[in-house]
Amino acid sequence: MGSLIKGTHDAPMKTDSVIKILFIENSVEDAEQIITLLRNAGIAVRPARATTPEQVHDVLEELGPDLVLYNPSVNGLPLRSVTQQIDATARDIAMIACVPKIDEQSVADMFQEGVHGVGSRTQPKQLITVIRREFESLNARRQVRRLETALRESERRCDALLDSSNDPIAYVHEGMHVRANRSYLDTFGYTDYDDLLCLPVLDLIGPSDAEAFKNLLRALSKGEKTEHRLELHARRADGSTFPATAEFAHATFEGEPCLQIVFRRQQIDPSLVEQLQRDSVTGLFNRARMLECIDNAVAAASEGQKGQTLLLIEPDNWAPIVNNVGLGKADELLAAFARRVSGQLGQEDIAGLLADHTVGVILRTETDEAIRDWIDGLQKAISSEIFDLGTQSITLTASIGGSLLGEKNANTDMLLNQAGQAIRSAQGQGGNRSELHDPAAREKADAERERNWLSLLRKALTQNEFMLYHQQTISLQDAEGDYSEILLRMNGPQGEVSPGFFMPIAEKNGLNAEIDRWVLNQAITALKTRDRHGIPTTFFVKLTPDSMQPQANLLPWLDRALKQAGLKHGRLVLEMTESKVVTMLRPAQEFITAWKKLGGYFALEQFGSGLNSFQLLNHVDADYLKIDRSFMADLPQHPENQKKITEICQQVHEMKRLAVAEWVEDAASTSLLFACGVDFVQGNFLQEPQPLVVNA
Numbered sequence: 001m002g003s004l005i006k007g008t009h010d011a012p013m014k015t016d017s018v019i020k021i022l023f024i025e026n027s028v029e030d031a032e033q034i035i036t037l038l039r040n041a042g043i044a045v046r047p048a049r050a051t052t053p054e055q056v057h058d059v060l061e062e063l064g065p066d067l068v069l070y071n072p073s074v075n076g077l078p079l080r081s082v083t084q085q086i087d088a089t090a091r092d093i094a095m096i097a098c099v100p101k102i103d104e105q106s107v108a109d110m111f112q113e114g115v116h117g118v119g120s121r122t123q124p125k126q127l128i129t130v131i132r133r134e135f136e137s138l139n140a141r142r143q144v145r146r147l148e149t150a151l152r153e154s155e156r157r158c159d160a161l162l163d164s165s166n167d168p169i170a171y172v173h174e175g176m177h178v179r180a181n182r183s184y185l186d187t188f189g190y191t192d193y194d195d196l197l198c199l200p201v202l203d204l205i206g207p208s209d210a211e212a213f214k215n216l217l218r219a220l221s222k223g224e225k226t227e228h229r230l231e232l233h234a235r236r237a238d239g240s241t242f243p244a245t246a247e248f249a250h251a252t253f254e255g256e257p258c259l260q261i262v263f264r265r266q267q268i269d270p271s272l273v274e275q276l277q278r279d280s281v282t283g284l285f286n287r288a289r290m291l292e293c294i295d296n297a298v299a300a301a302s303e304g305q306k307g308q309t310l311l312l313i314e315p316d317n318w319a320p321i322v323n324n325v326g327l328g329k330a331d332e333l334l335a336a337f338a339r340r341v342s343g344q345l346g347q348e349d350i351a352g353l354l355a356d357h358t359v360g361v362i363l364r365t366e367t368d369e370a371i372r373d374w375i376d377g378l379q380k381a382i383s384s385e386i387f388d389l390g391t392q393s394i395t396l397t398a399s400i401g402g403s404l405l406g407e408k409n410a411n412t413d414m415l416l417n418q419a420g421q422a423i424r425s426a427q428g429q430g431g432n433r434s435e436l437h438d439p440a441a442r443e444k445a446d447a448e449r450e451r452n453w454l455s456l457l458r459k460a461l462t463q464n465e466f467m468l469y470h471q472q473t474i475s476l477q478d479a480e481g482d483y484s485e486i487l488l489r490m491n492g493p494q495g496e497v498s499p500g501f502f503m504p505i506a507e508k509n510g511l512n513a514e515i516d517r518w519v520l521n522q523a524i525t526a527l528k529t530r531d532r533h534g535i536p537t538t539f540f541v542k543l544t545p546d547s548m549q550p551q552a553n554l555l556p557w558l559d560r561a562l563k564q565a566g567l568k569h570g571r572l573v574l575e576m577t578e579s580k581v582v583t584m585l586r587p588a589q590e591f592i593t594a595w596k597k598l599g600g601y602f603a604l605e606q607f608g609s610g611l612n613s614f615q616l617l618n619h620v621d622a623d624y625l626k627i628d629r630s631f632m633a634d635l636p637q638h639p640e641n642q643k644k645i646t647e648i649c650q651q652v653h654e655m656k657r658l659a660v661a662e663w664v665e666d667a668a669s670t671s672l673l674f675a676c677g678v679d680f681v682q683g684n685f686l687q688e689p690q691p692l693v694v695n696a
Contacts, residue, residue: 018044018630019135022065023611024056024074024082025049025098031611032582034069034098034121039579041128046630049611056082060089062640066138067094067131070115072106083114092141094134098127155252171251172201173258175217187263189237201261206233206241213246220248220259234263279353281331282338290352290360294412297362302410309371309436310415311361311402312423313341313378316431316494318357321394329389336387337396344378368404375400375434383432397432399423404436425449428501429456430493453505456492461514465491468522469689473540473660473682476674481536485682486523487689488515503544512544513552520558523572526694528565540573540603540624545584548576548591555594568599573624575603578610581620589619596621603660608648617655625652626660627678635669642672649677 019038023031031049038045048063050056051074059065070082079097086093096117097110107118117134119127162169168184170177177196188204190196205213209232219226228248233241244263251260277289285293297308315321315337322330334357341351341359348364365371382398401423403415418437426433429452460466470484490497506512523539530537547554562572574595581588581604592602603624607613608631627648631641645661652659661673664683673681 018046019067019131020046020063020065021048022056022059022063022068023047023049024051024068024070024077026051026071026074028611030071030121031069034127035610036579036583037124037128038131040583043128043132044630045609047609047611052076053081053085056085060085060091060093064091065093066135067096069096069098069119069131071098072110079110079113079115087114092138094138096130096134168263170196170201170261171253171258172217172261173253173256174221175200175202177201178253178256178258184263187236188234195237204235206235209233216248217259220250282335282353282359284338284342284359285350285352287352287354290350290354291412293350293352293362294360294415297405298410298412298415301405301407304407306406307364307366308405309363309365309402310405310419311363311375311400312354312419313359313361313398313400314357314423314427315382316397316399316427321396325389325392325394329392332389333387333394333396337382337398340382340385341378344374344381363402371402371404371436375402379432379434399426399431400434401426402434402436427494428492428497429453450505450508453502454509456490457502457506457509457511460490461511461518466515466518467491467496468519468526468692468694470526470539470692471682471684471689472687473680474686475680477679479679481538482530483538483540483680485540486519486542486692488519507544507546510546512546513549513554516544516547516554517557520572521561522692522694524561524565524567526692527567527571529693529695531567538571538573540575542605543574543576545576545580545588548584548587550587550590555591555598559598570599570601573601573603575605575624575626577605578607578613578616578628582610582616585619592620592622605662608644614651614655617657622657624658624660624680626662629663632661632663632665632669632683635672636666642676645673645678646676653677 021035023034025031028049031047035045035047046063048059048065050059053076056077068082068086070079072079083095086095094116095114096119097107097115098119098121099106100121102118102120110118116137117130119130121127162179162181165181166183168181168187170180170184172178176198177200180193180196185191185193185196188196201217202210202214209230213230213232216226216230220228230246230248232244232246234244234246235241242265244265247262247264249260249262251258277285279286284290294310297310301308315333321333325333337357338351338353338359341361345351345361346364350362352360354360363371363374365374379398379400382396386393386395401419401421403409403418403422405415409415409418422435422437426435429449435449467489469487469489471487473483473485475483488499490499490502503512503515506515520541523541527537527539543554546552558572562568576588595602601623602621603626604616604620604622605626606628607625609628610616625648627645631645635641649659658679659677660680660682661678662682664670664673664681665685667685670681670686
């Protein structure tokens with residue numbers, strides 16, 4: 001499956017967030033317990049296990065782990081030996097000791113031996129926290145190295161551009177020249193750079209402007225808020241002067257902070273610059289300028305500045321409104337909407353158009369109450385007024401999502417994502433709402449959000465506001481009939497809602513089994529319709545763990561429903577992820593055995609993600625094995641994944657099962673999967689999910 005519609009009950013999973021973990025652990029069961037713990041916490045894992053130095057070496061070479069979870073009780077593998085093997089790879093790998101009890105002295109000793117963190121297997125939350133922290137720290141180190149490389153490359157390019165630029169440019173450190181380009185030398189009448197080296201930049205400024213220039217340099221060196229340009233008279237080596245504009249920017253030269261100064265003979269009209277930075281329809285800053293302002297706000301927050309909030313503002317139901325008033329009036333309406341936003345701005349607030357109808361605002365406030373008051377005031381100003389569009393008059397409401405900006409989230413992408421999630425959540429609850437991302441108030445906001453979603457879920461169950469899609473599963477071995485996976489959505493106030501939002505809340509409030517029955521009932525009706533049209537079809541339908549519990553009584557109900565529809569049991573393939581089956585092995589085994597006796601089929605999803613997935617098949621009789629989606633990411637560029645898939649398919653076929661590959665996203669991957677021996681493939685590249693016709 002692809003990114004448009006995710007699995008029926010699974011939250012979205014990014015394949016690039018999979019943590020590759022080497023377990024140095026005596027017991028497979030103990031390792032699997034930690035793997036299950038991580039997956040239940042929403043952490044995707046690619047595991048391997050080693051108990052000898054040779055195995056450690058092989059896994060370090062083949063898997064390339066991000067983390068090593070080390071059990072000090074493993075015989076023959078002392079901590080120093082393991083850290084030496086890791087150091088020999090020259091890779092940045094986080095080492096975590098997994099101990100039964102945390103003892104201060106032993107922890108200190110392990111840190112001296114090279115351990116990055118210590119987790120207690122008897123305290124699951126603490127262990128998960130340590131693993132998350134070390135993985136995030138590892139990613140941060142990797143990002144820093146990438147940024148350092150990019151910075152060095154940028155500096156090399158800047159140096160090349162500096163020499164080729166027609167603008168006179170110099171770098172100044174503590175008032176002295178440390179670098180200048182040829183244009184700078186020619187402009188000021190110097191033949192060689194050595195003539196400028198360590199020459200005070202003040203020597204190139206006319207006497208009447210020297211004091212203003214000196215004050216500006218002093219303010220910039222102290223980091224004070226000041227202008228970054230100055231109109232002056234520059235002085236050449238022969239004593240003659242010429243009018244120029246000096247523009248200043250902070251820079252580095254050979255690792256040292258300095259100022260870049262550009263002398264321009266022709267002054268750019270500031271009003272023209274301002275005009276070019278404005279959106280022609282709304283008059284607000286355009287996207288490029290607004291993103292620059294957000295970057296500046298983030299930089300200020302990273303230096304400790306407080307009282308900044310990014311808000312995203314959108315008119316509700318924009319598409320139907322535009323359809324109603326016509327495209328010709330859309331710009332006029334957007335401009336009027338932008339004026340309402342501008343009318344609420346304070347002197348230091350900034351607004352810009354970030355997307356077609358998304359206004360971004362950087363709000364300068366001191367308190368959370370002031371933010372709420374501003375948002376309430378804007379929403380009232382929009383909803384209480386009438387927008388006149390020629391002969392038409394309409395009213396609007398607006399949804400607002402935002403994120404308080406602080407040192408912890410001082411990252412432009414993170415800030416925009418947080419604000420984006422907040423506005424999507426506000427719209428998903430009906431519009432004319434606001435939501436703020438604030439870590440300090442997360443628990444309270446989550447509780448309120450959960451109450452709203454629970455109300456929507458109960459309404460969806462009673463009023464049939466769920467909807468189903470199907471995505472074709474294509475046979476590479478010419479199997480007869482159609483095969484499709486059933487995908488669930490909820491019809492929310494602002495459109496379709498992904499199960500990643502509502503299924504965790506349904507599970508917490510005991511609604512999963514009821515939702516499963518609704519999905520199965522609709523799937524059976526759709527199969528009956530297809531039978532009537534002569535289209536033999538098999539549906540894969542996900543189950544939640546609640547439905548496998550004896551008290552759910554799902555199998556008797558399912559048996560009756562299939563008989564009433566006149567369908568064979570083999571037309572439904574019930575499926576569940578490997579990690580969930582492992583955590584409830586006994587009830588799952590009993591359920592699957594009884595389902596098979598009724599003639600049904602069963603599929604294991606995310607197969608191959610455990611330490612010994614095939615061992616699970618000794619207890620669970622699965623007919624279809626859906627290979628873990630993490631193997632599919634950029635498959636043509638990962639021969640080790642191709643090898644692993646081939647090995648899985650060989651074992652699957654030896655056991656007379658069928659292998660399915662999900663999340664297939666390109667033709668090259670499809671060809672490789674056929675060569676690996678996969679029986680079925682599925683993904684948006686092959687077919688986008690389609691609405692399921694239940695009655696026809």
